[in-house]
Amino acid sequence: MPRGARLDTPGTLHHVMVRGIEGNRIVGDDDDRHLFVGNLGDVHD
Secondary structure (H helix, E strand, O other): OOOOOOOOOOOOOOOOOOOOHHHOOOOOOHHHHHHHHHHHHHHHO
């Protein structure tokens, strides 16, 4: 059964979960992690 669509209105909070396939890491090191988190912040603004 598919889940319903997410709310997409101004001010709506979203919980972002990022997981690799089978629990694998999605970033290699702290530099990659900082870049990834920074990019998420850019998308948010």
